[in-house]
Amino acid sequence: MQFLRRSLVGIFLFALTLALFAWAGNTVRLAVNERMNAEPRSFPQRERVLSVNVVTVTPKTIAPELVVFGELSSANTFALRALSSGTVLEVSPNFADGGRVLEGELIVKIDPRDAQSARDRIAADLRDAEAELRDADRALTLEQDEVAAAEQQAVLRQQALTRQNDLAARGVGTAAAIETAELALSGANQAVLSRRQVLAQAQARLDQAATRLDRARLNLEDADRVVADTEVFAPFSGTLSDVSITQGVRVTSNEHLGDLVENDKLEVSFRLSTAQYARLTGADGRLGNADVIISLDAQDLRLEAAGQITRESANVGDGQTGRLLFARLDSTAGLRAGDFVTVTVTEPDLRGVAMVPSTAIGSNSSALLLAEGNRLEEIPVEVLRRQGDDVIIRAPSLYGQQVVVERSPLLGAGIAVLPIDPNAEAEAPEPTEMITLDPERRARLIEFVEGSRMPPPAKTRTLGQLEQDEVPADVVNRLEERMGT
Template sequence: MRFLRRGLVGVFLLGLTLALFALAGRTVVDAVQERMADDGPGRPAQERVFAVNVTTVEPQTITPILTAFGEAQSRRTIDLRLPVGGTIVEIGENTVDGGRVTQGELIYRLDGAEAEAALARVRADVQDAEANLRDAETRLLLAEDERAAAERQADLQRRALDRQQGLEERGVGTAAAVESAELAVASADQTVLSRRQSLAEAQATRDQAVTRLAREEVNLSEAQRTVGDTTLTAAFDGTLSDIDIVPGLRLTANEQTGQLIDPSLLEVAFRVSTAQYTRLLDDEGRLIRLPVTVRLDVGGVDLTANGEITRESAAVAEGQTGRLIFATLGAAPGFRPGDFVTVQIEEPPLDRVALLPASALGADSTVLVLGEEERLEVAPVTLMRRQGDDILVRASGLAGREVVSERSPLLGDGIRVRPLRTGTAPEQAAMITLTPERRAQLIAIVEANTRMPDEAKARVRTQLEADQVPASMVARLESRMGG
């Protein structure tokens, strides 16, 4: 019994000890949490200042550049076809795809035996018609002579009748003689009438002969043209395209065998939106002949050509929008019809506009202006043009003030900022030094480019041979090599 009592006391003391340990642990945990939640003495809140890039608003007169994309095409292109069919018997020396021909040079000739035979037959018909005309003219002359002789004979008969009537009045002649003279006059008049009828028939026969000769001459002209149509020559100096013919090939009438293109007379066709089109019109609504610059990227080098807007499409094609504009190009070495080019149009100049980064403009057409104590202010502007990554705006009262170049959701009216100003001078293009091996490799890339004209190759080669070479040019050439 005593052992049991002592065991129970030991268990009670053990439980009491564990409870005291749990209470001490809980107290320690509460103390730690209370300490961690206590921030200590309060400190005053500091205003957050953002670093921003700023740009000075400088109103000036700027010529906007409208950028579009178009296709180069020749102003003088004809399809090669003949109005007659036949077998090709001869092909010109330069009659190949891409061959250059001069005006009047032979392209190909068809077998003209049938046309020559038809021409010979028509010439014989012309000779026959000429002989008929000569015979009709001779008959007409004879008919005129016969009519004149009949009229002279009729005059003699009338004088004889007058003489007989005079004798009868004096009592010397007889009535029988007068009647005989009257019959002779009537017979002479009948003869004159017959000769006149023969003359009219001779004139009609001559007219028919003239008409037949004219008809045969028309047939002769057609036969000669048919013979000429068996030979196709170049209408102007140009380059042949899509040529795929060989001697012995049978062609049908009006079958197209290729095209003749004049690569020296180029123009570019490009499409602009209706809003852009309105900016190219004068006060009377006519298209302004604005200058354009056309660029073509060939082997890492931009080929450029200058031109001028000349006309616009008369109607909008089905399924299309905007307006199709045509610009005539001047000297354009290296350009070919079908090239996809970039067109830059110089619009009429805008006065009192400022050039700003496009990121400076908000969705509500406002900019953030640096004000007093370097705090931002919201100012409205009028967007005039977008120029790639830049914009042209008109902002009254903001001349000389600084605006935030890159807006963010953290910036707004009243926010204090730390402006970061950059120099206005443009940075020079990065230049690098090439090793002899790399220089030779790049020059080989340029020489292997068949589309680049010789003038452009010489210009690029000169730049590559210099001590310092533009890094952008090297990157473009190496990208072509990688492609």
């Protein structure tokens, strides 16, 4: 009996175990079928909104600027040369490289003895010429008297001949007397001609003496100039450079002594492209007196000077392009000829244009307009100038509107964005709504955050907010939207 009872109990337990396995298998099958037949769980999808910086396009009048490089040079440079040969006797204490001299200061004095001797000989020749002129003048006066006397003698001979003819007409004269009177008159006329010839020679001698006197005076002036050329004076105030002589050396005529540079009158030469040059010319094609500003950066020091364009080169130059321009500077404090400087040229004003960052304009000359609903719209613009990191554009359809400051491959027409205007006044943030969570809702949200793929810093911050008595409503709404509740 005991064996039968135990057998029946074992059979019963075995049947019960089979029943439980069958019930468990059926439960798993039903769960799998339900899971497979259930609709997939989905979360509401939100459009991605990118934050972008925007700027307002404001039309105004802008004077564009051209930035090029140029070189300073003196507008007044004088080459000092020895105008006469000789030994250098004196030099100015300032006669050295970098020495500054004043206008009219004696720089170099050359031994004047040879020039002075030549000048004295020419002065003696001048006195001889003056004496010759006086002698010729006296000789001319005497010859004029001789001619007057000969003419008077001829008049007397003519009167004698007339008297002999009258006597012959009355029958008291003889032919021999008449012939003698005629011969005497002929001799008197011949004497007059001779004295006139001598008078002409005296007049020629006087003219030659006057010419020699003028030539002697010119020679004396040249000699005086040669003597004066033994002293070299500064034609203007400036600084010396390339000084090549010292006291005691012998120089030849036209030998280079040094250069005198006027640093107070500098000009800058710079080259522009043909397109840049065309923008500076007026309607008549002539170059105007555009303003320029030159700057020289030396570590923490910045030297600046203003000026105006004065002229342009007549030709382009071998192997060069564009146009070479020159500008005269108003002030040159601290600047020197030969400095390599930055030149900023102010162009004529452009009216009705706007300046925006260069990153706001795409390679196809278009800008992204912030249209209605904070969606982007691509608008073509006309790029007029580039000014460093900015561009000057003309786009009447954008005036008063906002455009994206920084273009990126993620931005395009139709994209929704969150505009951020750095120049706009900061608005006071609206107070955040706080709500109180019941324990079940709080536990469900905490469980979702712990099982999510949030970055650790964001997860820690969100859990800290959920553990508070009051939780921001926007945080709760955002989490519940992700949970699909």
